[in-house]
Amino acid sequence: MSQHVAMRRLTAPDIRARKGREKIVSLTSYHAHTARLLDAHCDFLLVGDSLGMVMHGYETTVPVPLELMIMHGAAVVRGASHALVVVDLPFGSYEESPSVAFRNAARVMKETGCGAVKLEGGRRMAETIAFLTERGIPVMGHIGLTPQSVNTMGGFKTQGRRLEEWAAIEADAKAVAEAGAFAAVLEGMAEALAAKITHAIPIPTIGIGASAECDGQILVLEDMLGLSPSPPKFVKKFAELARAIEEAVKDYATEVRAGQFPGPDNVYAMHKGGHAGERVTKMSKTKAS
Ligand code: KIV
Numbered sequence: 001m002s003q004h005v006a007m008r009r010l011t012a013p014d015i016r017a018r019k020g021r022e023k024i025v026s027l028t029s030y031h032a033h034t035a036r037l038l039d040a041h042c043d044f045l046l047v048g049d050s051l052g053m054v055m056h057g058y059e060t061t062v063p064v065p066l067e068l069m070i071m072h073g074a075a076v077v078r079g080a081s082h083a084l085v086v087v088d089l090p091f092g093s094y095e096e097s098p099s100v101a102f103r104n105a106a107r108v109m110k111e112t113g114c115g116a117v118k119l120e121g122g123r124r125m126a127e128t129i130a131f132l133t134e135r136g137i138p139v140m141g142h143i144g145l146t147p148q149s150v151n152t153m154g155g156f157k158t159q160g161r162r163l164e165e166w167a168a169i170e171a172d173a174k175a176v177a178e179a180g181a182f183a184a185v186l187e188g189m190a191e192a193l194a195a196k197i198t199h200a201i202p203i204p205t206i207g208i209g210a211s212a213e214c215d216g217q218i219l220v221l222e223d224m225l226g227l228s229p230s231p232p233k234f235v236k237k238f239a240e241l242a243r244a245i246e247e248a249v250k251d252y253a254t255e256v257r258a259g260q261f262p263g264p265d266n267v268y269a270m271h272k273g274g275h276a277g278e279r280v281t282k283m284s285k286t287k288a289s
Helices: 012-016 032-038 066-079 098-112 123-134 147-153 163-179 191-200 241-257 276-288
Strands: 024-028 044-047 084-088 116-118 139-144 183-187 205-208 216-219
Touching: 012 084, 012 183, 032 066, 044 066, 066 084, 066 098, 084 098, 098 116, 098 123, 123 139, 123 163, 139 163, 163 183, 163 191, 183 191, 191 205
Parallel strands: 024 044, 024 216, 044 084, 084 116, 116 139, 139 183, 183 205, 205 216
Antiparallel strands: none
């Protein structure tokens, strides 16, 4: 007899409790079908605003609207049943004030069913992080290279490779943790600084381009699958799907052009005893009577 054991979806406190115990595994996901594939292997899935660049062809994440995050967030929640789903608050939806952030984050939570939101910024966002967490919205922080600030940073620049940059980034990490975030993404950061922050704060650090010193890792799914045309240097390709897709599409095109596809296995035969002529006759009789 088969037994169906219901899996409980992981929560923000579950992820928080992993600090110092177990590495945290996560990937981005933007659709129900990838969510279904990743769900059993990841502790949380991030509906990152990187979807604007990866899926919608924007040059940065700045143009991504809240509605797009909600649409993709809801799809990922429908596809996953085990992993915590975290949805990014896009640029312009939370920086103005804690109450604007609460209104938009609450909309994301209600309309997607996700378990937490993520926002970028350290000390400058601490008040907002506290405001949201005190009101029932789990927040994941994101410091170091913060892509929504690409225009003020002057590009996607690795952080903390000079000692004089460290104090500000460490202060950001402490502010995010003290404000009540349950975890913090460290993006594009020198290994030694990521190690120092990971030891200094009581919440898990999730690294992306920030070394194995972090409590967990995240990558953009399309980067690690070899689907992105120019992934960042820190990405390891665990597959070469772009090549596999191109090969498959080339084979399909060749077979269609040669009249080989669809073949005998890919067509619907008539039911036994039926043939097109008989069916047409029956249908015409029914119509006539
Ligand atoms: O948008 C995103 O995918 C992210 C990850 C890079 C952490 O924020």
